[in-house]
Amino acid sequence: xxxxxxxxxxxxxxxxxxxxxxxxxxxxxxxxxxxxxxxxxxxxxxxxxxxxxxxxxxxxxxxxxxxxxxxxxxxxxxxxxxxxxxxxxxxxxxxxxxxxxxxxxxxxxxxxxxxxxxxxxxxxxxxxxxxxxxxxxxxxxxxxxxxxxxxxxxxxxxxxxxxxxxxxxxxxxxxxxxxxxxxxxxxxxxxxxxxxxxxxxxxxxxxxxxxxxxxxxxxxxxxxxxxxxxxxxxxxxxxxxxxxxxxxxxxxxxxxxxxxxxxxxxxxxxxxxxxxxxxxxxxxxxxxxxxxxxxxxxxxxxxxxxxxxxxxxxxxxxxxxxxxxxxxxxxxxxxxxxxxxxxxxxxxxxxxxxxxxxxxxxxxxxxxxxxxxxxxxxxxxxxxxxxxxxxxxxxxxxxxxxxxxxxxxxxxxxxxxxxxxxxxxxxxxxxxxxxxxxxxxxxxxxxxxxxxxxxxxxxxxxxxxxxxxxxxxxx
DNA sequence: TGAAATGTTGGGGCG
DNA sequence: ACGCCCCAACATTTC
Numbered sequence: 001x002x003x004x005x006x007x008x009x010x011x012x013x014x015x016x017x018x019x020x021x022x023x024x025x026x027x028x029x030x031x032x033x034x035x036x037x038x039x040x041x042x043x044x045x046x047x048x049x050x051x052x053x054x055x056x057x058x059x060x061x062x063x064x065x066x067x068x069x070x071x072x073x074x075x076x077x078x079x080x081x082x083x084x085x086x087x088x089x090x091x092x093x094x095x096x097x098x099x100x101x102x103x104x105x106x107x108x109x110x111x112x113x114x115x116x117x118x119x120x121x122x123x124x125x126x127x128x129x130x131x132x133x134x135x136x137x138x139x140x141x142x143x144x145x146x147x148x149x150x151x152x153x154x155x156x157x158x159x160x161x162x163x164x165x166x167x168x169x170x171x172x173x174x175x176x177x178x179x180x181x182x183x184x185x186x187x188x189x190x191x192x193x194x195x196x197x198x199x200x201x202x203x204x205x206x207x208x209x210x211x212x213x214x215x216x217x218x219x220x221x222x223x224x225x226x227x228x229x230x231x232x233x234x235x236x237x238x239x240x241x242x243x244x245x246x247x248x249x250x251x252x253x254x255x256x257x258x259x260x261x262x263x264x265x266x267x268x269x270x271x272x273x274x275x276x277x278x279x280x281x282x283x284x285x286x287x288x289x290x291x292x293x294x295x296x297x298x299x300x301x302x303x304x305x306x307x308x309x310x311x312x313x314x315x316x317x318x319x320x321x322x323x324x325x326x327x328x329x330x331x332x333x334x335x336x337x338x339x340x341x342x343x344x345x346x347x348x349x350x351x352x353x354x355x356x357x358x359x360x361x362x363x364x365x366x367x368x369x370x371x372x373x374x375x376x377x378x379x380x381x382x383x384x385x386x387x388x389x390x391x392x393x394x395x396x397x398x399x400x401x402x403x404x405x406x407x408x409x410x411x412x413x414x415x416x417x418x419x420x421x422x423x424x425x426x427x428x429x430x431x432x433x434x435x436x437x438x439x440x441x442x443x444x445x446x447x448x449x450x451x452x453x454x455x456x457x458x459x460x461x462x463x464x465x466x467x468x469x470x471x472x473x474x475x
Numbered sequence: 476t477g478a479a480a481t482g483t484t485g486g487g488g489c490g
Numbered sequence: 491a492c493g494c495c496c497c498a499a500c501a502t503t504t505c
């Protein structure tokens with residue numbers, strides 16, 4: 001082996017320099033480092049990166065490239081099945097070692113295992129590390145030695161495993177510069193939307209990349225975490241972290257977030273840490289049940305009588321259901337690539353329970369439109385709402401979008417922002433415009449069925465229909 | 476990480 | 491003064 005042979009550092013969902021175990025390990029190895037990012041749509045198949053995430057990834061790769069350049073590490077872009085692309089590059093540059101942080105989507109696990117044995121077989125040292133999770137998904141076990149299926153015991157077990165001051169990866173020392181092998185131009189990947197460019201709202205709402213992640217974390221620590229316990233369910237308030245897309249792409253590590261929250265807020269951080277644990281729980285579930293994105297965790301639900309109704313699905317996607325809180329959420333999603341978690345629950349419940357449409361339709365839509373689209377979180381959360389998941393919402397828990405709106409958006413800040421055509425309606429009718437008297441509607445310039453839709457289903461009717469449908473799969 | 480229906484209680488109006 | 495009814499407020503049960 002060539003004494004100057006470089007190490008490969010394979011970036012995937014760890015697009016950062018700080019607390020990056022693979023980068024630290026590669027740096028410690030002492031050779032020049034060539035970084036690579038592979039756009040692998042073929043292996044990802046059905047769960048190839050969605051539209052909003054592709055926009056995010058583009059911006060993030062621009063940032064990562066600039067940061068790596070400062071360390072003397074070239075970032076090579078290649079496209080194709082990683083199973084062939086990565087070993088090919090390793091041979092091309094005579095790499096002596098390859099480092100990466102683990103990914104946990106089933107196709108990635110299978111693929112990376114195959115890559116590891118191919119490289120090892122070719123005499124290349126391979127090291128994979130944990131850069132994405134607080135606890136590896138195979139670690140937490142019940143007393144009986146089984147994986148967890150219920151969140152609270154999982155949380156207790158996990159909480160017990162967490163060190164008071166989580167150690168972070170050591171920053172890389174000076175690294176000998178490497179020669180850059182050829183790669184694709186990022187622009188040629190077409191990750192950014194053109195004709196039409198629908199990303200204007202995303203650009204206005206986000207700064208992807210490691211620096212953006214740090215700024216968002218600081219903002220949350222100063223602005224949100226102190227009142228997180230009381231205000232996190234109010235979508236009109238700026239009290240949640242909005243770190244999900246950064247966490248998905250690893251522009252900040254969950255360890256950094258956990259440690260910062262604990263250090264900054266002490267016991268007040270607890271409800272937020274619990275939310276981080278839901279992410280861990282999702283990965284734990286996906287690990288033990290790789291079909292989670294495709295099939296109901298609870299097999300009873302295989303015979304659920306879902307309706308097919310593409311017109312209703314379309315109205316839900318566009319935020320035209322006639323229920324202001326639902327429409328506000330779906331429009332926030334479409335505009336910014338993100339939706340407040342409380343509203344995610346309400347909109348998801350509406351699709352599954354009011355419209356009786358298969359949760360996989362919602363899962364697919366969120367996958368394509370969310371900048372934080374994450375296979376484990378998305379699948380586990382949709383199954384939770386649908387009632388088919390592990391530790392799921394009971395089938396009879398049907399959110400009333402009017403009551404949820406009145407409870408969590410009482411002053412209408414959220415609905416005003418995303419459904420401006422209702423801005424002049426008095427608070428009393430904001431979440432139920434169809435009950436407003438004609439003269440009030442007229443004064444507010446609202447014409448139901450004209451400027452704003454009438455409800456596409458009646459809540460009471462839909463509720464009874466859902467209870468009847470869900471009764472057919474009752475255990 | 477609900478909502479609606481049903482049940483219970485207690486204060487006040489009133490015959 | 492007493493019992494009856496009404497109903498709001500709260501609690502419990504059911505979906």
